[in-house]
Amino acid sequence: MKLTHLIKEALKSLTANKLRSALTILGIVIGVAAVIAMVSLGRGVQDSINKQFSSMGSAQIMVFSNYAPGITDPKPLTLGDAEALKDIMLAPDVKDVAADLQGNGKVIFGSKAATVSVYGTTGNYAELNNYDFMEGGYFNEEQVSGQSAVAVLGPTLAKTLFDRKTGIVGETIRIEGQPYRVVGVLKERGASGVSFTSTDNAVLIPISVASQRIAVRQTRGQVDTMTVVVRSSSRVNQATDQVKEILRARHRTPIGIDDFMVFVAKDLLDSLNSLTTMVTLFLGAIAAISLLVGGIGIMNIMLVSVTERTREIGLRKALGARRRDILVQFLAEASLLSMVGGAIGIALGWGIGIAIMVISKNSGSAITPIVGLDAILMATLTSSAIGIFFGFYPANRAASLTPVEALRSE
């Protein structure tokens, strides 16, 4: 029996019962579609997390002060600490260090006013955080050390104050009553990013200015956060150790009771990734159960088909069909059901993914589902395997009928 003829015969007998075949296929379609949609969605979420981290920079280390009880004489982080971390000898894996202060302030332009976060930062802050600008640029180190009254606006704040998108650079705004010249407007970053600072509705000014006007701290040169950029993301652990060592030496704290905290973005990324992988696997496994149910549907319908066609099986045996011929005939039907179901299921799962992408985009945080070749391959193999697995029992039952009994049945 040639393969093409086998498929043709299987098609013929499946199309003889169109509704029944369609419903059987539907079971597989739903199973495969669910698996594909779940896995692609999980991958998409993972991908979007990774993207957000890479915009933040996965090769970043954040350093905060830690005033936990039990720490005697905690010292705040200072600009001096930030400078010390740039020591190429002691911290060869540190590429650059930025520092910032955080406060709040009332920002006024003309008759418009808004109370927003005010960040005082060093001049390299924008570069370290990969900021993009709608207009203008960031202030530089000279403006920081010269205590220039300049400001960079977040896009939401800019919209609130100016009601326009261009021509904002050069305007003068007031923060807590004092005038600042606008030198740049940031591009929107979205609020869903994994970041400690949301700069969309904020204003950024030189740290030297902020420390005197907005966020006055006890110690001279004190900073709230330091952002350390590592030369290579594979050296994050070494860089973390170097940072800790330098700060311990400068703060004279014994090991174990640091008066600072180090947060490694990559650690969070790794744990988030393993979390989403787990969720994806879990959802995929639930979806796989429906695939199993679909497979049982195939088995059920093939058993019915064998019973209905007992006489046909008997006739075929009388005409010289061997056991194998009958087995292959029924297996072909079962696999065809599952493969057609698998193909439609892949397309449907893909469609569901695209629908979710559109919905998520419209609601602000875009998830792009990723339908990998491996997922398609897996779904195809699984559904064919299901067809053969669940088709085998009925097919074997058909093949094992004795011709006399089979011919005698009505």
Added chain:
Amino acid sequence: MSDWVITADSLTKRYKMGTVVVNALNGVSLNIGAGEVVAIMGPSGSGKSTLMNIIGCLDRPSSGDYTLDGVLVSKLRDNEVAHIRNQKVGFVFQSFNLLPRASALENVELPMRYAGVTKNRTQRAKAALELVGLGERIKHRPNELSGGQQQRVAIARAMVNNPAIILADEPTGALDTRSGKEIMDLLLQTNAQCGTTLILVTHDPGVAARAQRTIRLRDGLLEEAQA
């Protein structure tokens, strides 16, 4: 070795019907010569169907030896028996037993497919259909054909592998008198033309009358054998 196409020696067949053992055949010995036309008759429960199944290699005897065209069938394995059925036996059933979704041509091709014939398969099937007078209707499905025409397709299918015997089980049972006569004519004509042994299993004395001899069964035993 003579020119017997069928040699049956003390065939017995026992069934279990629940707890009761039924002796369907109680030692049947018979010979049928090549090219003969033989009718097997007997009332219900006489073992007629059982004997037919064994002759057609659809079933095995519980004991005794059955030789078909020189092959000791009772000793073969299942797949070998399937091959024997395919090559040496042509079946004609009372209810035609055509595949409903296949055309007349495809139905006739089927035994050749199981035989693995690829060369000239369609031509041979067409020739067989022409021989039974259905050359014009090869694309028709069984439900588009009359009973007589369906039985002709079945005869073409039985003939197509050039078997040693044609085993016809009540071939006219589902047909009106005229079609029945035509089918009998056709069966006897193929016997005359091809020399294929024809075995008719029937209740109908009219059918049996056209055979060269009649084998009668009663209670699993041969009643008489007329030469």
